[in-house]
Amino acid sequence: MRWSNTFIPTLRDDPADAEAVSHKLLVRAGLIRQLSAGIYSILPLGWRVCRKIETIVRDEMDKMGAQEFRLPALHPAELWQRSGRWDVMGDELFRLKDRRGAEMCLGMTHEEVFASIASEVRSYRALPQIWYQLQTKFRDEPRPKSGLLRVREFVMKDSYSLDLDRAGLDHAFQLHFDAYRRIFERCGLAPLAVEASSGAMGGSESIEFMVTSDAGEDWVASCGACGYAANLEKATSQLAEVADAAGLAAPEEFATPGVRTIEDLVRFEGGAAAEHQIKTLVYVLDAAGREAPGPPSHQIALVLLRGDHALSEQKLRDGTGAVQARPAQPEEIRAALGASAGSLGAVGVAGIRIVADAALEGRCGMTTGANKDGFHLRGVDVARDVRVDAWLDLREVRAGEACPACGAALGVAKSIEVGHIFKLGTRYTEAMGALVQDEAGNSTPIVMGSYGIGIGRVMASIAETHHDANGIIWPVTVAPFEVVISVLNPGEVEPQEAGERLYDALRQQGIDVVLDLRDERPGVKFKDADLVGIPYRLVVGPRGLAEKKVEWKRRRDGLTRELPLDRAAETVAEAIFEERR
RNA sequence: CGGGCCGUAGCGCAGCUUGGUAGCGCGCCUGAAUGGGGUUCAGGAGGUCGCGGGUUCGAAUCCCGCCGGCCCGACCA
Numbered sequence: 001m002r003w004s005n006t007f008i009p010t011l012r013d014d015p016a017d018a019e020a021v022s023h024k025l026l027v028r029a030g031l032i033r034q035l036s037a038g039i040y041s042i043l044p045l046g047w048r049v050c051r052k053i054e055t056i057v058r059d060e061m062d063k064m065g066a067q068e069f070r071l072p073a074l075h076p077a078e079l080w081q082r083s084g085r086w087d088v089m090g091d092e093l094f095r096l097k098d099r100r101g102a103e104m105c106l107g108m109t110h111e112e113v114f115a116s117i118a119s120e121v122r123s124y125r126a127l128p129q130i131w132y133q134l135q136t137k138f139r140d141e142p143r144p145k146s147g148l149l150r151v152r153e154f155v156m157k158d159s160y161s162l163d164l165d166r167a168g169l170d171h172a173f174q175l176h177f178d179a180y181r182r183i184f185e186r187c188g189l190a191p192l193a194v195e196a197s198s199g200a201m202g203g204s205e206s207i208e209f210m211v212t213s214d215a216g217e218d219w220v221a222s223c224g225a226c227g228y229a230a231n232l233e234k235a236t237s238q239l240a241e242v243a244d245a246a247g248l249a250a251p252e253e254f255a256t257p258g259v260r261t262i263e264d265l266v267r268f269e270g271g272a273a274a275e276h277q278i279k280t281l282v283y284v285l286d287a288a289g290r291e292a293p294g295p296p297s298h299q300i301a302l303v304l305l306r307g308d309h310a311l312s313e314q315k316l317r318d319g320t321g322a323v324q325a326r327p328a329q330p331e332e333i334r335a336a337l338g339a340s341a342g343s344l345g346a347v348g349v350a351g352i353r354i355v356a357d358a359a360l361e362g363r364c365g366m367t368t369g370a371n372k373d374g375f376h377l378r379g380v381d382v383a384r385d386v387r388v389d390a391w392l393d394l395r396e397v398r399a400g401e402a403c404p405a406c407g408a409a410l411g412v413a414k415s416i417e418v419g420h421i422f423k424l425g426t427r428y429t430e431a432m433g434a435l436v437q438d439e440a441g442n443s444t445p446i447v448m449g450s451y452g453i454g455i456g457r458v459m460a461s462i463a464e465t466h467h468d469a470n471g472i473i474w475p476v477t478v479a480p481f482e483v484v485i486s487v488l489n490p491g492e493v494e495p496q497e498a499g500e501r502l503y504d505a506l507r508q509q510g511i512d513v514v515l516d517l518r519d520e521r522p523g524v525k526f527k528d529a530d531l532v533g534i535p536y537r538l539v540v541g542p543r544g545l546a547e548k549k550v551e552w553k554r555r556r557d558g559l560t561r562e563l564p565l566d567r568a569a570e571t572v573a574e575a576i577f578e579e580r581r
Numbered sequence: 582c583g584g585g586c587c588g589u590a591g592c593g594c595a596g597c598u599u600g601g602u603a604g605c606g607c608g609c610c611u612g613a614a615u616g617g618g619g620u621u622c623a624g625g626a627g628g629u630c631g632c633g634g635g636u637u638c639g640a641a642u643c644c645c646g647c648c649g650g651c652c653c654g655a656c657c658a
Contacts, residue, residue, distance in 0.1 A: 488616070530618090
């Protein structure tokens with residue numbers, strides 16, 4: 001390609017509405033343009049990067065024996081109604097009607113479609129299968145942000161494993177785990193594989209691939225000592241024992257005028273330290289759970305935590321089976337408990353579901369609200385005074401707490417989710433009637449797994465982690481071009497011809513090269529090459545040409561060498577072959 | 582969905598308080614010089630001032646409504 005007739009609209013200024021580094025750089029370097037909130041056009045340079053990422057993904061998928069499909073993006077409502085997700089997915093599912101008024105939606109993922117196709121698999125002998133596609137997903141995110149990191153329309157590699165049993169699923173899951181490792185590594189990323197919540201997807205086990213970055217939106221707890229890593233939605237830690245004072249014979253009410261928060265009560269004369277308080281939160285859960293179809297019903301629940309602990313809403317959802325969980329409104333709280341936030345407690349409460357964090361188990365001498373505005377109870381013995389329906393892990397882990405595996409201090413870092421793999425089980429295959437006959441002739445639902453990688457998010461994550469003050473620094477494996485030849489005096493015959501010869505020679509070696517013959521000042525070409533992030537630059541200018549040499553510069557670290565003109569193509573090609581892997 | 586900020590040329594912005602024929606920088610086009618890190622000079626093109634309504638002799642500017650975008654929060658497979 002020639003730079004002059006390739007559409008590379010670089011910008012000098014950061015776009016005003018961009019915050020994330022990758023957003024600024026991808027726009028400035030001319031890879032993407034925004035069309036609407038969370039909707040982006042991929043420009044030629046961006047598309048080159050995406051295609052290289054896709055090629056790596058396809059290569060690794062094909063290596064595990066997966067077969068590529070192309071499924072529709074437009075789905076009939078009926079499909080989603082069958083799995084129950086039509087009601088569960090809420091506003092995130094783009095819904096529309098066709099001309100006859102039939103309800104449809106745009107696919108946010110493809111478990112339903114693949115499972116319905118899988119219903120044509122009738123015999124265990126046809127298993128296992130791994131099916132995949134690269135295709136556009138639509139999710140009406142409440143808040144798109146950070147350029148390509150969180151969007152409403154994006155391309156995903158999604159794959160689905162079909163197996164006769166759990167052991168088969170475990171194997172397919174492991175194949176994906178290993179393939180994902182290689183894919184990200186080849187893209188220049190080193191994501192952490194972390195335990196994650198499966199959320200509304202359902203299933204028994206899931207692992208996210210997380211790239212540490214401030215632009216990320218998930219928090220990951222990880223242990224530098226033993227390698228334990230988990231999304232904060234799932235992470236646990238070891239807690240130090242708290243010594244309780246001898247309890248009272250019964251809870252004792254005391255006046256606490258003006259006390260509204262845990263902190264207030266810590267400071268209050270006759271109050272209690274936070275770890276000796278019970279935090280009482282009121283939540284509204286949809287009780288239907290994820291198995292039952294139809295619109296969910298709602299239920300008030302009390303959520304109890306140690307005073308100094310924070311609730312993880314995802315753990316609450318996971319622990320209770322709720323799909324939605326939201327804090328109750330003040331009126332709902334008053335109706336349920338007869339008091340307002342600040343004086344709430346679970347002692348003596350009947351007829352309301354009570355879930356408690358495991359850290360409260362066996363505690364006594366605790367202080368909590370009395371369900372009477374301006375009053376609290378002290379001397380509460382949890383086992384004796386509170387009717388707990390379920391003990392759950394509800395607490396959000398904090399940095400510095402002890403690793404559950406080895407006891408070392410956990411770190412917590414912001415991360416971008418670039419991939420997620422799920423062991424789904426039989427939820428979708430049962431719903432879609434994807435049953436096979438096993439060896440004994442019994443009909444049994446296919447066991448399914450699902451696995452996703454966001455292509456655009458991978459591209460943005462690379463930009464997010466590979467850049468400097470001058471622009472992006474693409475790894476050779478995904479770079480829009482591997483080499484740029486900057487000809488400094490394009491108006492003169494000799495440099496131009498030298499540039500063209502180099503260009504032809506590199507093309508012949510199979511190198512992805514762009515020739516910059518634009519009538520621009522050298523500085524402009526250098527700035528553009530750096531901004532766009534091309535890994536290698538060859539400079540053909542009068543200075544070197546006088547000695548039959550060209551300058552070879554590596555973007556990554558600025559390493560510069562003089563190469564003899566007649567050997568340059570060969571030398572550069574060798575270096576690139578080395579880095580392609 | 583709650584809170585905040587913002588829509589003026591391809592990009593970045595000023596003008597709005599105090600209404601009077603729309604401006605700056607970059608980029609773009611033409612010409613000249615220059616030629617190893619966004620060079621310089623001269624000339625030029627380009628705008629329904631987000632949309633609709635109102636007030637006014639007159640609205641980018643004041644008022645009302647709507648739409649769109651960004652950030653924080655809620656939410657998020």
